[in-house]
Amino acid sequence: MLILTLVMAAVGFALLVVALMTGSVVWAWGCIVVCVVGAVLLLVSSLRGNTAPDASEPGATPSDGRADTGRESSDRRFDAGD
Template identity: 70%
Template structure:
């Protein structure tokens, strides 16, 4: 997913350059949409690979009740 995020960022940068060179708002909106999509992809990737809390009970074990 990180590669997809980097590709989206590179395409978004290209659209930003095109928007600045041509003065077209359409290219700028395309850049914004791609950047938002890339940010969402990065967030999903970060949440999916998040490590569990150190205080959490390991899988297969039950919490002690005192």
């Protein structure tokens, strides 16, 4: 959906350029409509992204499915000398 939002922004910019070059209000309104639709798509995409499970919950795994073992291995390295 992000790609569609970027396409809408590009189309809106093109319509803005056409509206400025021709001096036509119709093209300007088209630019506004396309940009509003793009903003709504971006908002929907953002709200959908926030519905993912929270990683701070107990037993939750990171989104890529791998456990974060970087801290454990560094702790072991320092504890190994004791």
